Amino acid sequence: MVFNSYTFMVFFAVMLFLHNLPLPWKVKKINLLIASYIFYAAWNPPFILLLWLATIVDYFVGRRLYTEPNKHKRKLLLIISLIGNLGMLVFFKYGTFLLENFTHLVNAMGMHYQPAKPNIILPAGISFYTFTTLCYTIDMYKRRSEPIRSLLDFSLFVTFFPHLVAGPIVRPPQLVPQFESPRTANHKQLMQGLLLVSLGLFMKVVLADSMLAEPANTVFNSKEALNGLDAWMGVLAFSGQIFFDFAGYSTCAIGVAACLGFVLPENFLYPYAATGFSDFWRRWHITLSAWLRDYLYIPLGGNRKGAFRTYINLMITMLLGGLWHGANWTFVVWGALHGFYLMAEKFIQDLKPKYALQENTVLETPIAMSGIAAPRFLKTLPSSNFLYALFTFFLVNVTWVFFRAPDFTSAWRMLASMFGAVHNGAVLLSNLSIIKVCIITVGMLATHWYMRNRRVLGVAEKLPWWVLGLIWSAMLILLILSQESSSTFIYFQF
Template identity: 40%
Template sequence: MLFPTLAFGVFFLFVYFTAWSLDRENGRRKLFLLLASWFFYAQWDWRFVGLLIGSAVLNWGVAALIARSQAHDPEDADRKARGRRKWLVGLGVTANLLILGLFKYYGFFVEQALDLVSRFGWERDLPLLQIVLPVGISFFTFQGISYLVDVHRRKTPPAKSLLDVMLLMSFFPHLVAGPIVRASDLLPQFDRVPRLTRAMATHGMLLIAWGLFKKTVIASELSVRLVDPVFFDPSAYGTLDLIAAVYGYAVQIYCDFSAYSDMAIGIAALLGYSFPRNFDQPYRASSMQSFWRRWHISLSSWLRDYLYVPLGGGRKGLVSSCINVMITMLLGGLWHGAAWTFIAWGALHGSAQVAERLGRAFLGRYRPSGDLSADDVAVERGVIPTWLGVLITFHVVCLGWILFRAETFGMAMAVLQGLGRFQAASLVTPFLTVLIVGGLAMHWLPPRAVEGMAERLKTAPSVTLGVLIGICILLVEAVRPDGVAPFIYFQF
């Protein structure tokens, strides 16, 4: 069940009216939202609803044991109690990673092991199972891990009930493709009866309309008419088509993923809940560190807080910082998929950030930090112009997108080699050019443009607001292509 479909529209209307009819019964409301979320997830594969339930029970149980130990040792004075809590959180994190590894990485690692032993002339039959990848498993697994770690760090109290943990991990707006909403953000909202303000409703509807446009018009048109054909057979196209396809994919993946985040935030707002912002005009970033402060913010902050900082961050000096950044980005690449191309994509982003750190150290401007993206600078103001930093960063990101989109290294190399093959463009049209230029230009709109528009419209009469939103949706329906492709990040 995809957001931009009639089926989801009917589902959401039923959920919306039923949920608000239970606004005085918060417990029943949460139970209804949980059942609705399981129904939503079951539309992909009902068998994996059991996985959702099992994962929630696991994290609720381990967090409860950690909290019980903390209650007996509020000052962390007992060394044995501290050791027990570390053991518990380690056990819980390991269990989450084993679940993720079994479904997402089992086949990849078995294939690599078979390839390795065959190189030594050994033939071994390892059990290669055909395991279906549950939609959104990376997102709800990371959410469970962050909940355990935050309870252990005393950054958030344990959930008051198993129902809250289940809803935290299963809430349908963010379930299959994020954002990764932390327990500290959502559990306090579950504790109180939600209220829908005029500002929240206006903002939510605008985000949904804007997301529909980005997904069904820009991302879908670029995918079908340009990106998919070129990346299917790069050798059949020349320089202009290949360059357009690379830029087009940069716009496509941004519009596709940010559209899902916008609609998720908007849908949650209409139900009375607030999600954090997940994108902040990433293609106007003037450094790779700045890019990761703006792109998929919930993931980059997760990698920072639960991987980079525990590794030591930048507290032990420049060399340690570079090593930790590289490890973080390699694992971030692996998180996106069980393929060497994703690992290479992570290595490229890690190497670029290491180069930025070394450059600042050479210029005497390195600042140790425990934050993966603390130095939000244009390589360094005063060293190169900001516009040049933006241009360099964008093209490094585009180089990475070739690895990200290509199914194999051979295909990625075919795209790069074809950049020097001059022949008449066959796919680039004025319409596609407008979509690419417009998709990039939206990064230079005023920051928080949708929020600003919502602020101006919140005092408008309800009828006027409804007509405006309706016209926007009808216009999107009129220009969108037939059908809706799954969101790119569903595969992760």
């Protein structure tokens, strides 16, 4: 089920009630686990079998990995687990894509081959829970942490419904210790959680679905070359839509968990205020970028094997990061562009050591992909910082074209429309749509810039209570007035 549905509201109310009953902690955990399975099965019941399979296999393989003294056996177990987890992901997510590419390849070699089109349904959230279980298995192999003793705790770690289908991607040390002792939210935590849920739904339902989806879809579904203004408005609309959609989901997830007394890691920190691409990846889908850093970039060698290998590792990480988002070459190009931007940043830094890096002192846990940051000369004055943030936002928008366009023809046509290579392009968007996109984009950038070193609950706490009440009311009134319910979150398809 999705957070923006009546089903979830009823489900959540029941869960809050059950979780606050005077029951033993183990019973509450069982309640949470059953509820998490119901949450998942309410979308497509048969796919819950996959979730069970992944949970059981990784629990037992994880324990053996940790305790097994024989090196070869441990490697074999790791390979079995990786094949199991990644095999399911590859089959369901990339099966059709691989078959299509194989068909193109053999036909290009002169062999006529036309297989039947497979009809594979992508299980919701498979990319997310696969990464959750993978990190556990790899940690067990490397003996980074102790195995989870209880199957109940492990199952709940994998399945806990707030993060199950679209993250944040959690690591065992972030969540499992929270299952060890009884947790319920106190009054303040509950209200903070509800505020975050309201904010997340406002971002998703009002801003992403109600205001920005229509102009973005109109522009990106067009088969014609467009007027430059329409093309830019469409891209900006998508830029806002995907942020509000995904960050809205993460905010809801964190809020829902908070209402139950749990803490999930932050997933977005105002990414459109990023100064540079390493900063962007500190702020956008943080738990994925951290996962890719720890389980892909660093094992590849990170920046420890010289500049050239660092560039290659960055590119490999971003290419695979792109492919993680979807089985299409457009996502690979999207990842490649981000990889290129990161490489360019690193190159500038290496070229001119005097522009020493300015460490980000605000974020408690630096999780940049490569540990690089924007050159200092671009960060000395607030105004130049802001210009650099705008420049970064501009480049990010260019990458979104490949992310959203259904194919390369559409992407090139869109880029041509954006950069003035089209004359007399089609005019599609109404003045109202343009006004909506402009107001929301300016508001979004201003908010991101103001909030870039702040946290929403910190700011909310400092506001006079009646101001917070008014803002909260406005969000809920607009949310209810939108009457947009149950539309899927974009990231569910990843």
